[in-house]
Amino acid sequence: MFKILDKQVFSPIIKQMVIEAPRVARKCQPGQFVILRIHEEGERIPLTIADFDREKGTITIVFQEVGKTTKQLGTLEAGDYIKDFVGPLGTPSHIENFGTVICVGGGVGIAPVFPIARALKEAGNHVISIIGARTRELLFWEDRMREVSTELFVTTDDGSYVRKGFVTDVLKEIIEERGKDNINLVLAIGPQPMMRACCNVTKDYGIKTIVSLNALMVDGTGMCGCCRVTVGGQTRFVCVDGPEFDGHQVDFAELARRSATFRAEEQRALERHTC
Ligand code: FES
Numbered sequence: 001m002f003k004i005l006d007k008q009v010f011s012p013i014i015k016q017m018v019i020e021a022p023r024v025a026r027k028c029q030p031g032q033f034v035i036l037r038i039h040e041e042g043e044r045i046p047l048t049i050a051d052f053d054r055e056k057g058t059i060t061i062v063f064q065e066v067g068k069t070t071k072q073l074g075t076l077e078a079g080d081y082i083k084d085f086v087g088p089l090g091t092p093s094h095i096e097n098f099g100t101v102i103c104v105g106g107g108v109g110i111a112p113v114f115p116i117a118r119a120l121k122e123a124g125n126h127v128i129s130i131i132g133a134r135t136r137e138l139l140f141w142e143d144r145m146r147e148v149s150t151e152l153f154v155t156t157d158d159g160s161y162v163r164k165g166f167v168t169d170v171l172k173e174i175i176e177e178r179g180k181d182n183i184n185l186v187l188a189i190g191p192q193p194m195m196r197a198c199c200n201v202t203k204d205y206g207i208k209t210i211v212s213l214n215a216l217m218v219d220g221t222g223m224c225g226c227c228r229v230t231v232g233g234q235t236r237f238v239c240v241d242g243p244e245f246d247g248h249q250v251d252f253a254e255l256a257r258r259s260a261t262f263r264a265e266e267q268r269a270l271e272r273h274t275c
Helices: 022-027 068-075 107-122 142-147 167-178 192-205 252-259 263-274
Strands: 002-009 014-020 033-037 045-048 051-053 058-064 084-089 100-106 126-133 151-156 185-189 209-212 228-231 234-237 244-246
Touching (some): 022 084, 051 107, 058 068, 100 107, 100 167, 107 126, 107 185, 167 192, 192 252
Parallel strands (some): 100 185
Antiparallel strands (some): 002 014, 014 058
16 A cells, blocks of 8 residues: 655646655656556556655656546545555656757646656756646646756646747747757657647657657556557557657557547546546
C-alpha cells in the first residue's frame, strides 16, 4: 500500500498528490511514468511522473479527473492509501545539451514537462517553455515552470489569463521570431490534439519534435499490446518503447481511434459511479 502524504486541489478537476514510494523515487528519471490501481478490483491507469524527491522517497503526480478512476482518485485525501503504484516504467527522456529547446505543456501535460525542462536546463540548454490551458482555472505550476525555464510564455484559450490563444500560436511566433535554425528541439506534452497540432507546426520548419504519448495501458511491460502505436510505420509499445517518440513519425489518427476504443464502457462506468 502506498500512502498519500499530501494533496493539493488546483481546480475542481485538477489535483496533485505526493505519494510515499521510496523505491520508485530512488530510480525514476524524467519522462518515466507509474501505473496505479486504487484498490484490488480497480482499473490500472498510467500517470507520468511530475516530480520526485529521492531523499524523502516521494513521487508527485498531477491528474485531471476525466473518468471513473481519476474521479475516485480525486476523492482520496492525505493519509489514505493507494493499492498499487508500479514504476518507474518506460524509457527516460533523452537529456543532453541540444542548444535551444522549446518545452510545450498543455493542460495537465504541464506536470510531466516540468522534470524534463528542469533536466534540460541543468544540462545547459536554453529552455523556452510555453504552458497553456483552456482557462486560468486549469493552469498550474507557472511558478515552478518559471524556475526551470530560461524563458516562460503563458497562454489561455479563452484569454482569461495573460494572453488569449493556443500554445501552438506562441510556438509558431517564437520559431518565426528566433528563426527555425536557432531552435534545436521541441518537446510537446498534453492532450493528443495539442501534441498533433504542435507537430504540424514544427514539421513545416523541420524542427525535431518529441511527444509523450498517453495510450491505454494494462500491464505496462510490453506484453499485453494494449498501448500499441504506429511510429514511422513500425509497431511500437508506448509502455516500453516510449512514452516519448518522434512526433513527426506518430500515427496520431490511429492513436486517437485506439484511445476511443472503450469510450462507451468508460462512460457507463462513470455514470454508474456518479449516479
Ligand atoms: Fe501492455 Fe504496453 S501496456 S504492452
